[in-house]
Amino acid sequence: xxxxxxxxxxxxxxxxxxxxxxxxxxxxxxxxxxxxxxxxxxxxxxxxxxxxxxxxxxxxxxxxxxxxxxxxxxxxxxxxxxxxxxxxxxxxxxxxxxxxxxxxxxxxxxxxxxxxxxxxxxxxxxxxxxxxxxxxxxxxxxxxxxxxxxxxxxxxxxxxxxxxxxxxxxxxxxxxxxxxxxxxxxxxxxxxxxxxxxxxxxxxxxxxxxxxxxxxxxxxxxxxxxxxxxxxxxxx
Amino acid sequence: xxxxxxxxxxxxxxxxxxxxxxxxxxxxxxxxxxxxxxxxxxxxxxxxxxxxxxxxxxxxxxxxxxxxxxxxxxxxxxxxxxxxxxxxxxxxxxxxxxxxxxxxxxxxxxxxxxxxxxxxxxxxxxxxxxxxxxxxxxxxxxxxxxxxxxxxxxxxxxxxxxxxxxxxxxxxxxxxxxxxxxxxxxxxxxxxxxxxxxxxxxxxxxxxxxxxxxxxxxxxxxxxxxxxxxxxxxxx
Numbered sequence: 001x002x003x004x005x006x007x008x009x010x011x012x013x014x015x016x017x018x019x020x021x022x023x024x025x026x027x028x029x030x031x032x033x034x035x036x037x038x039x040x041x042x043x044x045x046x047x048x049x050x051x052x053x054x055x056x057x058x059x060x061x062x063x064x065x066x067x068x069x070x071x072x073x074x075x076x077x078x079x080x081x082x083x084x085x086x087x088x089x090x091x092x093x094x095x096x097x098x099x100x101x102x103x104x105x106x107x108x109x110x111x112x113x114x115x116x117x118x119x120x121x122x123x124x125x126x127x128x129x130x131x132x133x134x135x136x137x138x139x140x141x142x143x144x145x146x147x148x149x150x151x152x153x154x155x156x157x158x159x160x161x162x163x164x165x166x167x168x169x170x171x172x173x174x175x176x177x178x179x180x181x182x183x184x185x186x187x188x189x190x191x192x193x194x195x196x197x198x199x200x201x202x203x204x205x206x207x208x209x210x211x212x213x214x215x216x217x218x219x220x221x222x223x224x225x226x227x228x229x230x231x232x233x234x235x236x
Numbered sequence: 237x238x239x240x241x242x243x244x245x246x247x248x249x250x251x252x253x254x255x256x257x258x259x260x261x262x263x264x265x266x267x268x269x270x271x272x273x274x275x276x277x278x279x280x281x282x283x284x285x286x287x288x289x290x291x292x293x294x295x296x297x298x299x300x301x302x303x304x305x306x307x308x309x310x311x312x313x314x315x316x317x318x319x320x321x322x323x324x325x326x327x328x329x330x331x332x333x334x335x336x337x338x339x340x341x342x343x344x345x346x347x348x349x350x351x352x353x354x355x356x357x358x359x360x361x362x363x364x365x366x367x368x369x370x371x372x373x374x375x376x377x378x379x380x381x382x383x384x385x386x387x388x389x390x391x392x393x394x395x396x397x398x399x400x401x402x403x404x405x406x407x408x409x410x411x412x413x414x415x416x417x418x419x420x421x422x423x424x425x426x427x428x429x430x431x432x433x434x435x436x437x438x439x440x441x442x443x444x445x446x447x448x449x450x451x452x453x454x455x456x457x458x459x460x461x462x463x464x465x466x467x468x469x470x471x472x
């Protein structure tokens with residue numbers, strides 16, 4: 001039992017499922033935020049660990065791997081924010097569902113009343129008024145249901161288009177970072193030394209620096225590929 | 237204060253940093269596992285929500301988006317497992333660090349003892365024995381330090397090569413899923429209906445089915461691009 005589960009149960013029937021889904025999306029956002037935070041922390045720790053190994057090559061490479069991992073964490077955090085924005089779009093559907101429920105209920109209530117009255121007192125004067133009320137309620141509900149259908153389609157499309165585009169952006173950028181990370185690791189000579197051998201100073205320092213520059217350039221040059229937000233989402 | 241932080245403080249100085257980094261990697265693994273779990277749960281919820289909308293198009297599209305999201309969650313989970321494997325490789329470095337500490341300490345202790353004895357009793361018989369002990373300790377430490385350097389380079393390269401390859405695999409596969417997801421959303425006609433209009437049954441059911449098949453094919457055909465595990469990691 002928790003306060004939030006109580007709040008879930010007092011949602012109208014129509015918006016209950018989406019209400020829970022939006023809560024799960026919130027957990028998803030938190031998980032990716034957490035992953036981003038840990039990734040950035042690991043990046044710093046790796047760099048600091050490398051510095052105290054008294055091995056030039058390890059120190060240089062671990063520091064630069066740290067820079068790439070830290071940027072990978074930033075991309076994870078951007079992704080979490082994009083998921084949160086998409087979650088906000090789903091709320092529009094949920095709110096419309098919520099507002100349509102009373103309209104459905106009202107229509108059903110009047111129809112039920114008419115049924116009951118017809119079997120109990122088929123000549124009642126109130127039947128005329130109720131029939132008029134039902135026509136008005138039906139008209140109002142017709143508009144509400146059309147609004148719901150329109151909002152649901154538009155916003156579902158919008159929300160998941162945004163999620164998928166964010167997924168592609170995170171993936172593209174993390175691929176860039178990972179590929180340059182693999183290049184960096186290739187600079188690390190791991191052929192075993194024999195006891196007493198002293199390794200020369202790290203001979204690839206400038207190449208390592210260049211790899212970071214390349215990664216920076218590639219990230220800056222990144223553009224959404226093929227599908228742009230403009231033509232992939234529904235027109236406003 | 238917690239039990240784990242206490243365990244952190246009783247690590248020898250040399251392995252303290254890596255000990256903490258490996259703990260952070262564990263948190264990172266958990267965060268991605270959590271993200272995977274939420275993603276799969278959202279997928280089911282989306283499909284179930286769509287089913288009760290009484291809109292054929294929403295029902296069909298949300299169900300198939302759910303299938304893609306669920307597979308996206310599976311990929312996230314695979315990624316978490318790969319990170320965990322990479323974390324296991326870092327432990328080899330940490331364990332070596334841990335075992336090298338006593339060797340460093342032993343050497344320093346004997347050297348200190350010699351220094352003290354030389355100033356107090358420079359003609360002591362024990363100096364000869366201590367000098368012999370120091371030579372043995374230095375030889376032992378020389379081996380230990382070489383082992384540490386070798387293991388550190390090999391395992392650092394191996395661990396992060398594995399992480400980067402896993403990052404690329406998750407990214408590639410999630411891009412496949414997201415691209416097909418965008419195609420699915422394009423099948424959803426979101427031009428507004430007017431109240432009372434009835435939409436025709438969803439006309440793109442077979443196309444939607446085909447998109448799932450395409451996604452399945454693309455995932456099955458996926459191969460590591462360019463860098464393979466074999467030539468990217470260090471030779472055994």
